[in-house]
Amino acid sequence: MPLDTPAAPLLSVRDLKVHFPIRQGVFQRQVGTVRAVDGVSFDIGRAETVGLVGESGCGKSTTGLALAGLVEASAGEVTFDGKRVGTERGASLQRYRQRMQIVFQDPFSSLNPRQRVRDILRAPLDIHGIGKASERPAKVLEMMARVGLRPDQAANYPHQFSGGQRQRIGIARALMLNPDVIVCDEPVSALDVSVQAQILNLLNDLQAELGVSFLFISHDLGVVEHISRKVAVMYLGKIVEMAERDALFANPTHPYTELLLSSTPSLDPRNRHDFAASSEDVPSATSKPSGCAFRTRCPLATAECAEIEPPLTPRADGRTVACHHR
Amino acid sequence: MSAPAVSQAPADAPALDVRGVTVRITTDDGGFNVVEDISLAVAPGETLCIVGESGCGKSMTALSLLRLLPDGARVAEGAIRVGDTDLLALSERQAEDIRGDRIAMIFQEPLTALNPVMKVGAQIAETLARHRGLGRKAAWAAAVAALKGVQMPDAERRAQQYPHELSGGMRQRAMIALALACDPSVIVADEPTTALDVTVQAQILGLLRDLQRRHGTAVVVITHDLAVVAETADRVIVMYAGRRVEEATITDLFDSPLHPYTRGLMGAIPKGRAEGGDGRLTDIPGTVPALWNLPRGCAFAPRCPLAIDKCRAERPPLEDHRPGHRAACWRVDDAA
Numbered sequence: 010m011p012l013d014t015p016a017a018p019l020l021s022v023r024d025l026k027v028h029f030p031i032r033q034g035v036f037q038r039q040v041g042t043v044r045a046v047d048g049v050s051f052d053i054g055r056a057e058t059v060g061l062v063g064e065s066g067c068g069k070s071t072t073g074l075a076l077a078g079l080v081e082a083s084a085g086e087v088t089f090d091g092k093r094v095g096t097e098r099g100a101s102l103q104r105y106r107q108r109m110q111i112v113f114q115d116p117f118s119s120l121n122p123r124q125r126v127r128d129i130l131r132a133p134l135d136i137h138g139i140g141k142a143s144e145r146p147a148k149v150l151e152m153m154a155r156v157g158l159r160p161d162q163a164a165n166y167p168h169q170f171s172g173g174q175r176q177r178i179g180i181a182r183a184l185m186l187n188p189d190v191i192v193c194d195e196p197v198s199a200l201d202v203s204v205q206a207q208i209l210n211l212l213n214d215l216q217a218e219l220g221v222s223f224l225f226i227s228h229d230l231g232v233v234e235h236i237s238r239k240v241a242v243m244y245l246g247k248i249v250e251m252a253e254r255d256a257l258f259a260n261p262t263h264p265y266t267e268l269l270l271s272s273t274p275s276l277d278p279r280n281r282h283d284f285a286a287s288s289e290d291v292p293s294a295t296s297k298p299s300g301c302a303f304r305t306r307c308p309l310a311t312a313e314c315a316e317i318e319p320p321l322t323p324r325a326d327g328r329t330v331a332c333h334h335r
Numbered sequence: 336m337s338a339p340a341v342s343q344a345p346a347d348a349p350a351l352d353v354r355g356v357t358v359r360i361t362t363d364d365g366g367f368n369v370v371e372d373i374s375l376a377v378a379p380g381e382t383l384c385i386v387g388e389s390g391c392g393k394s395m396t397a398l399s400l401l402r403l404l405p406d407g408a409r410v411a412e413g414a415i416r417v418g419d420t421d422l423l424a425l426s427e428r429q430a431e432d433i434r435g436d437r438i439a440m441i442f443q444e445p446l447t448a449l450n451p452v453m454k455v456g457a458q459i460a461e462t463l464a465r466h467r468g469l470g471r472k473a474a475w476a477a478a479v480a481a482l483k484g485v486q487m488p489d490a491e492r493r494a495q496q497y498p499h500e501l502s503g504g505m506r507q508r509a510m511i512a513l514a515l516a517c518d519p520s521v522i523v524a525d526e527p528t529t530a531l532d533v534t535v536q537a538q539i540l541g542l543l544r545d546l547q548r549r550h551g552t553a554v555v556v557i558t559h560d561l562a563v564v565a566e567t568a569d570r571v572i573v574m575y576a577g578r579r580v581e582e583a584t585i586t587d588l589f590d591s592p593l594h595p596y597t598r599g600l601m602g603a604i605p606k607g608r609a610e611g612g613d614g615r616l617t618d619i620p621g622t623v624p625a626l627w628n629l630p631r632g633c634a635f636a637p638r639c640p641l642a643i644d645k646c647r648a649e650r651p652p653l654e655d656h657r658p659g660h661r662a663a664c665w666r667v668d669d670a671a
Contacts, residue, residue: 064533065532171622201623202388203388203599203600203619204619206616206618206619207618210615210616231562232605235605235606272533274560274566275565278568279586283541285541287486287538288505288542290488290502291504291534
């Protein structure tokens with residue numbers, strides 16, 4: 010079981026799977042399956058930020074897309090505010106979608122270039138029929154102010170904004186429906202560091218003001234450490250370690266978490282890493298090793314790791330780890 | 336000291352010496368400078384990092400060092416010397432002889448440097464044949480050796496593959512092997528690890544460090560990432576809006592950054608709790624100005640917490656504030 014949250018969690022994900030068929034040939038026969046997300050479980054509490062960290066192809070973004078309903082989950086159970094979501098249709102799914110929004114990495118391609126900002130921000134209200142039509146323009150301006158955009162920019166098009174401002178528009182759009190959870194998929198990865206800091210501060214401010222929860226997906230350990238309360242580390246479709254933020258960074262337990270932390274450049278020129286020049290072949294989701302997927306890169310791997318996949322098990326200090334040897 | 340018998344550069348002569356380079360882009364309604372008055376010198380075995388955010392001119396600086404500027408951009412002023420060769424005085428043909436042989440470039444995206452329809456080994460062999468005059472067999476053998484030199488797993492087989500058949504990290508290794516094939520005295524690496532996962536980045540940084548130690552190459556690393564700077568640089572140039580705003584040794588820069596922009600950048604990086612960096616990040620308000628519409632005085636003044644009227648009126652020169660530590664700011668003494 011994931012970490013205990015004081016109250017019942019707002020969002021609870023159990024054994025989420027997203028599998029894609031690999032098709033080949035004239036008849037597009039299925040020749041295999043990519044298990045992009047392969048049994049992921051975690052909880053998010055109210056006004057809490059959970060970081061989901063991992064390298065490209067680990068399934069972290071697909072997890073976020075599945076929760077936001079943008080790719081179909083193959084299996085698993087999602088409970089939102091005590092109610093099961095996964096199989097719902099119609100009105101209740103619509104309600105869930107209102108309460109679960111997403112912010113994308115690329116603020117350039119996730120905004121319609123032909124729409125003015127005020128129309129981009131108003132669309133969610135129109136679609137979900139929220140408030141009186143006459144009150145919507147005021148709501149748009151209020152939200153623009155909240156994310157740090159000026160009212161005189163309301164008639165502008167996305168190309169008239171910088172990358173950081175565009176990400177503010179993306180965040181404002183996600184907030185229009187007053188959601189409980191926002192999936193943030195690499196929201197600052199495309200931004201310069203000075204602008205990245207603006208957006209991270211904004212997300213923290215919004216959480217304090219509005220009590221919104223974030224699933225914060227990123228490859229950047231520094232950013233995840235800064236913003237998260239809990240952190241889950243993914244490797245090839247699975248969570249390999251999950252812990253409170255400080256516990257994870259102070260005392261990584263899974264060998265993959267250790268590798269990630271020891272690979273991250275330090276900001277102290279007097280204390281440089283002794284990076285090894287050697288290379289290793291990194292497997293992908295289509296060529297996942299048997300047993301523990303990390304074993305081909307793991308210094309602790311034994312014969313057992315090739316045969317039996319280690320389950321994610323709770324440890325005495327409250328974290329959960331999937332490793333036979335730790 | 337007696338005069339040397341053969342004309343040989345002194346041991347501490349820079350491998351790359353750049354003086355007052357200005358890169359100008361010409362447009363229909365005139366033009367503007369994307370890089371202004373850049374000077375730098377890199378000794379053999381030394382690593383100089385040029386750090387800055389998008390639009391600061393760091394990539395244009397890198398391209399100018401190899402005379403690879405895109406159409407419309409040109410070096411309007413200055414001198415670039417690789418060893419004792421004046422790069423700007425060469426014909427395009429002569430520049431091609433130098434490029435890849437004595438100065439080479441590593442790109443962020445290996446697919447911009449690698450030919451997609453040519454086997455990896457053949458590309459390296461071609462470079463060796465051109466610059467070293469090796470025959471077909473010898474060039475191929477040297478290409479495989481170059482791939483082994485960058486610790487490409489299974490080098491013989493990889494040499495027979497096309498770039499798309501390699502993973503991102505292996506492609507980066509192949510490109511580094513290509514750049515290093517002729518053992519150049521200068522390597523310019525433009526965001527060499529930015530597109531890579533952190534565990535692969537660690538391998539590539541380790542590899543570059545290792546190769547530099549063995550070959551004594553002078554390296555210029557262009558990056559936006561101060562952590563990469565902290566891991567690699569001996570000296571650092573911080574660029575903003577096409578100009579140098581600070582220049583120092585790596586330890587001086589991290590111990591006591593002088594320019595408000597450098598300080599802002601350092602405050603903006605999320606630092607782990609272990610490094611005392613929890614809570615609010617220092618953000619730099621606003622965005623980088625457009626190079627064709629720079630403010631009159633200091634380009635950073637509109638975003639600077641310390642800006643006074645003088646900053647808005649007059650551009651601060653790059654000056655020594657401590658030995659070997661230069662900054663372009665009127666308020667350095669008030670900032671500390």
